[in-house]
Amino acid sequence: MKGRALTSDVLLGIAPIALMIAVWQALISFGYAPATLLPPPGQVFMRLVRQLGNNEYQQDIAATLFRLFAGFAIAVVLGVGIGLAAAASPAVNAVVRPIVRVLAPLPKVALYPALLLLLGFGHESKITLVVADALFPILLSTYYGASMVEQKLIWSAMAAGTPPRQILFKVVLPAAMPSVLTGCRIGLVISCIVVFLAEMITSTDGLGHVLVTAARTFRAVDMFVPLITISLLGLILNGLLQWLRSYLLRGFPEV
């Protein structure tokens, strides 16, 4: 019974995507859109498959992934670290809170010109931008998650003789884990978006650069290919994070 419900869910979910592709094809078949503006889906997917086997394109994907992972990893370490520290110590909280309130709503893309001027056109400026954008969702949800931890848990750990430092990592962090992982998920999506944008603005490699070069020469087919690739990458990474989440949260009642 449950299996059948699941298959009908999957079928329902595929419907709008199939519909979208059908409309896309129909627009071209009935001559509403010239192929130079909207290439047929078959052509786009053929090009995607061919590009995925292409060495140069693989290197572009690798460059994007490297920046994405480096930025995201730094953001997770910093975000979880600062978030926990702010939740645990009132002194850190007093310093971090106002700074976060000022920096979090700042549109970080606007900082990119400054980063370019300071760090140059290489990996550093792009990774810094990814860190700046992915940091705050992770930091905020770690902080909220950690400050919502039940005080009873901490008291029992203290009664059992756990030193304060260990309480932080053995009680507070695991108890805040669902919230931390939600923050990581938002951070990951934002990292995908930002790394692509940074590469579109200035770069010599990466998926964003592929899109910009295609746009400059009006090759519509090649404009769709990197977009679909980043969407696939996002899906795969999201799936991995989901798997990690169900592994890390295996003891929690509802996930």
Next chain:
Amino acid sequence: MMSWRMLVSRLAPLLACLGLLGIWQVGALILDTDSFPTAIDALRAVPSILTDKESLINILASLRRMAIGFGVGVALSIPLGLMMGRSRAVASFFNPLLMITYPVPKAALMPIIMLWLGVGDLAKTLVIFLGVSLPVVFHSFQGARAVEEKMLWSGAAMGLSAGQRMLRIVLPSALPEILIGCRTGLVLALITMITSEMIARQSGAGNILFNALDMGQYDTVFAMIIIVGAMGIGLDAAFEQLRKRLVRWSEPRFDLPLSFS
């Protein structure tokens, strides 16, 4: 004693601003390169941008596009998210589509949309609309899914129709979550606004920023960064005021630090 404390906590964001500007100033003095002006130089360039009529028109045009994109996005996304949260069929219909489109940077669609709609307001507003929609849909979805069944049952028992239940029970109880989504949407709207103008390079705040970068007018670059940053902080603060007023009943007590001692 208490009022002194209140004063400090009220002024804390301002102090943080001053502190960051101070770090910038010191950093610029140490590095001492042409491409990194000091904070004071950059601040000095701000009034000249804000009094220049053309730049002002550009910035206002940006804000107008953002407001329209954000407004339409929120108005369409909340009903969709709420319906997804209450009906399993609607959720499984839209969910995969949204999952696929979420990691695509909406501003990256700009070159393609420009091919279809031109470089005008319509293309940019559409891109902002797309950027705002997804987080709002997701959070409304989560919020509507978490509504307590019992409240809906009692609503139904008291004779509320499905539409009334949606409006009087689901919407208010999902509101805190929806507003979190709107806040994310607001930040994303600003990001998308800047990037779309940077790609279309025809008008707007992003255009001024990146043109100044290309021409090496570093004072203007950093002054624009300050202006855009102030816009972000101002909009966020205004939204936060609105949010506090709407959902004061649901505020958890975040201010209590965990006690370790």
